Amino acid sequence: MSDRKEVVIRGVGSSHYGRFPDRRVESLAWEAILEAMQDAGAEAGEIEAVFVGSVFGPPGVATRTLRGIGIGGVPVITIEAACASGTAAYHEACEAVALGRYSCVLVFGIEHLSSLFTRGAIVPEATDSEGRAGLPLPGLYALQAQRYMAQFGTRPEAFAEVAVKNKGNGAHNPRAQLKGSAPTLDEVMSAKMIAEPLTFLQCCPVSDGSAAAVVGRPKGRRGEVRVLASAMASGQLWDHRSKEFWGEGPVRRAAQAAYAQSGIKPSEVDVLEVHDSFTIGEILTLEALDLCKVGEGASLAPSGHTQRGGQQPVNPSGGLLSRGHPLGATGTAQIAEIVWQLRGMAGAHQVPNAKLGLVETMGGGAAGMEGNASVVSLLALR
Amino acid sequence: MTQTPDAPTPPPKPTRIAPIIQHDAKFFWDASDKEEFLGEKCGDCQQFRFPPRPMCPHCHSLKREEVKLSGYGTVHGWTIPRHPPPFGFKEAPIVIIVELQEGTRMVSNLVGVAYEDVKQDMEVEVFFEPTMGNHKVPVFRPRSKKA
Numbered sequence: 001m002s003d004r005k006e007v008v009i010r011g012v013g014s015s016h017y018g019r020f021p022d023r024r025v026e027s028l029a030w031e032a033i034l035e036a037m038q039d040a041g042a043e044a045g046e047i048e049a050v051f052v053g054s055v056f057g058p059p060g061v062a063t064r065t066l067r068g069i070g071i072g073g074v075p076v077i078t079i080e081a082a083c084a085s086g087t088a089a090y091h092e093a094c095e096a097v098a099l100g101r102y103s104c105v106l107v108f109g110i111e112h113l114s115s116l117f118t119r120g121a122i123v124p125e126a127t128d129s130e131g132r133a134g135l136p137l138p139g140l141y142a143l144q145a146q147r148y149m150a151q152f153g154t155r156p157e158a159f160a161e162v163a164v165k166n167k168g169n170g171a172h173n174p175r176a177q178l179k180g181s182a183p184t185l186d187e188v189m190s191a192k193m194i195a196e197p198l199t200f201l202q203c204c205p206v207s208d209g210s211a212a213a214v215v216g217r218p219k220g221r222r223g224e225v226r227v228l229a230s231a232m233a234s235g236q237l238w239d240h241r242s243k244e245f246w247g248e249g250p251v252r253r254a255a256q257a258a259y260a261q262s263g264i265k266p267s268e269v270d271v272l273e274v275h276d277s278f279t280i281g282e283i284l285t286l287e288a289l290d291l292c293k294v295g296e297g298a299s300l301a302p303s304g305h306t307q308r309g310g311q312q313p314v315n316p317s318g319g320l321l322s323r324g325h326p327l328g329a330t331g332t333a334q335i336a337e338i339v340w341q342l343r344g345m346a347g348a349h350q351v352p353n354a355k356l357g358l359v360e361t362m363g364g365g366a367a368g369m370e371g372n373a374s375v376v377s378l379l380a381l382r
Numbered sequence: 383m384t385q386t387p388d389a390p391t392p393p394p395k396p397t398r399i400a401p402i403i404q405h406d407a408k409f410f411w412d413a414s415d416k417e418e419f420l421g422e423k424c425g426d427c428q429q430f431r432f433p434p435r436p437m438c439p440h441c442h443s444l445k446r447e448e449v450k451l452s453g454y455g456t457v458h459g460w461t462i463p464r465h466p467p468p469f470g471f472k473e474a475p476i477v478i479i480v481e482l483q484e485g486t487r488m489v490s491n492l493v494g495v496a497y498e499d500v501k502q503d504m505e506v507e508v509f510f511e512p513t514m515g516n517h518k519v520p521v522f523r524p525r526s527k528k529a
Contacts, residue, residue: 120466127402130489134468134475142461195463237439
């Protein structure tokens, strides 16, 4: 490990998140990339490779994006790992720099879901047996929530508290899809039932968007954020027989690897952006990240621990529940948010004294497997 | 042929969408069409697996056996996806993770019981519901009698 090179995030940028049916998918990425390049002080000619995360493309989306930003001829690698596609692209970029293959690479995530899913929830892969039983993605998380309630006697309000916290945070985030919207516990609980026990306001919106980062060797420029660790764990074979509620295994393994790489303990992390596509997701994720014991995750929001003014704020941006979930772009959006938090640039949803940040993304949903993959990264201002 | 006024009305056409039959699971769906509930187990370590696939996830053996399953199990987890209405269902179906007597778990539907009355570890048994295209798929209902 000793010959690994130091890796920094030189700059980040993002589009706004929301439904933009009149915008082409590339134009959202141009917004994100140009902001990230300017933030990094990087010229187009410095970019030696491009790593892209996208789930639904369309095919060739990476190359078509590059025509708008003056980058061409360099290796372009598109990665798909379900919801973790953006962070998987980021992880591979970090590895490429750490191992000396490149000294400056561009990462972006990109997704335009409003043109694909007009009925609401993402449609599950048709050949997976889950989908044929009428189980959409929210239903898959609802199964986890129901199992959690059965095992720990948790009340549905505990899940709703996560939505109140994250949407309350996102109300202050000008880039969030649900900016300005901070529902109360009653409003979350009485919203339309999507899949028992998860109501509409406990599900992330279907979004369009893009976020980007310039990752490379340090230049000594102010605002560079050091990648202390980045780890990816793919799903293992799984047939529902474990004690886990669904497939949290990849999150747990990626987290353990990231903590081991950096020597950082979970309790030392100051601010986190984690995968809260549904409220139960944040709870199970924080348990898999070892912020608390299994069965205690549901108390972290109500106790104040993960609130913006709490000991370990989680999803100060509003998370996926408020920012929206443009699948391939989500991981890079989380990276951008933590960079802004560490620099003290997050604006109205800034967390005080954030020195050490954590990003976690989970790409789930594959019959017979725990899920696609999870990435966990630890970041600190250089 | 003339129709008499008291001729029985045909059953409503099924709206449930047919399974997508992949090569490795063809035996499973072919059996379902005949209202037989088959599973796959390893020819070496004898452990069951679902969904069907070429290699044993436990011992990596390529020997596979198709075996008749009891059709009995218990409810491990459940939900009801109310909105948007899942395609192919007139009413929101109860979706369960069922733990089969053989030890495997699978995602299926539970019918013949109100959502509020579903209980942890409730005993269920398989039966078959018709789909479009003249296929049948295994679903579960509360177990009628003890074996």
